[in-house]
Amino acid sequence: MPTKFNIMNNDIKKIEDSLKDLVSKNEDAIKGFEKASENSKDVGIKSYFEKKVVDRMQFLRELRAAVPELDLGRVEIEGSAAGTLHRTWMDIKAFFADDNDEAMLEEAVRGDKAAINDYDNALAETMMPHRLKEIIRAQRNELQNALETSEVLEDHR
Secondary structure: OOOHHHHHHHHHHHHHHHHHHHHHHHHHHHHHHHHHHHHOOOHHHHHHHHHHHHHHHHHHHHHHHHOOOOOOOOOOOOOOHHHHHHHHHHHHHHHHOOOHHHHHHHHHHHHHHHHHHHHHHHHOOOOOOHHHHHHHHHHHHHHHHHHHHHHHHHHOO
């Protein structure tokens, strides 16, 4: 029979796993946006991707500072195997695409949609502390705004 202590430990583990997932996804996004910025030919698009790197680094700082007692990974950007695979796909797609910048914007839109879904999943965690939920909700809203900007940029290419 589960004890109250075991249930609490399970809840803490779920929250920790959810946060680690967000940290890893943000690390992946940073690497992807850095790669997109390097490959962009358009100064405005390059600047846009550079801003996305800064934004996601801020997300990481906020997530790590919100729950310092949890080990949310090292300070340097690690990322995941799936993120590495996605960046490789971006490189291949950019290499063969006629409009490199448009292809990267399409990937940014796709990535932002996936990130919003990840944040929605984290927000669905019922036992998450209120202050942490507020940080995640604010980041999710910033991602929604970034998605709308990416879609506008993509439509104007």
